[in-house]
Amino acid sequence: MSLRHGFKAEANRLAVQMRRELGLHPVSPLAPARLAEHLAIPVKTFSSAIAHDARIGLLLTGEREAVSALTVHAGARREIWVNDSHDPGRQNSSAHHEIAHALLMHPPGPALDPRGCRHWDGEIEEEANWLAGSLLITNEAAWSIVRRGTSPEEAMLQYGVSRQMLTWRMNMSGARGRRIQSAS
Template sequence: MALRHGFKAEANRLAVQVRKELGLHAAAALQPALLADHLSIPVSTFSAAAAVDSRIAILLGGEKESVSALTVHCGPRRHIWVNDSHETPRQNSSIHHELSHALLQHEPGPAFDPRGCRHWDGDVEAEADWLAGNLMITNEAAWSITRRRLRDAEAMACYGVSKQMLTWRMNMSGAASRRRTA
């Protein structure tokens, strides 16, 4: 899916603005729990749901790759549920993705299409993916990683991201071309 013209720059500006609202530097790490609290969006785990309804436990075991996170809507209110059987960097990414839908004011859509298949709006999901990446590592953060000569493991720990996310954001920001990794 192609992002609309200007969206990439808009997403980085929004990620920087959110940090400013929270009193953080443009290159600072942004924990998803802090942003969720700022937006008054509760975040719960699949394990908590499974404690109440054992049918949810399948999403923590044999079907754990089928759902990373989801947002439940009740009128204008949102509640994010994250699959806590995933590694922390993936959970962070999943929560930021769901928070991105809220920041972008994406309207909730049906979960399933008329055939019973998962409903998927590729344009909306692409926007949420891009903004989530910027929420985790702004362009300013990527360049800071390069200037400070952080190794991959240090940057991943600092920003709570996976190797794949770090590589993607470094490449998309343009900072990778000036960086030595080790």
């Protein structure tokens, strides 16, 4: 599945715009909690819900990988729930993915289809994935990482991302190519 023409540039502009609204530079890291607070979207963790419903504990033990994050809708209000048994980089990515759905005004849909299988809209999920990556590391941030010669470990720590996300954003932003070009 491919994104509509111009979406990738639009996503980066939106990620930069969110930073500006928060008084941040386009290359600054953007914690999902800060953006969620700015958007008035509460972010909660699965472990905080265990006291209210022991079934949530299954998501943190035997079914740890089943759900990374989800958005609960109550009318026009949203709450984001993040699986805090995952590593911090994945939690940040998952939270930004859910925030991306809100920023893109994706309509809420059923979690499960009539057969009890997970409902999946590939186009909406691909848009949220792309915007989440841009919220984590804008194109400008990726290019800055290359210009400064920041090591992958430093960049991962600075931006709160996994190695997989860092590699993906460096590739998708064109920063990796800029590094190769600048070395020749």
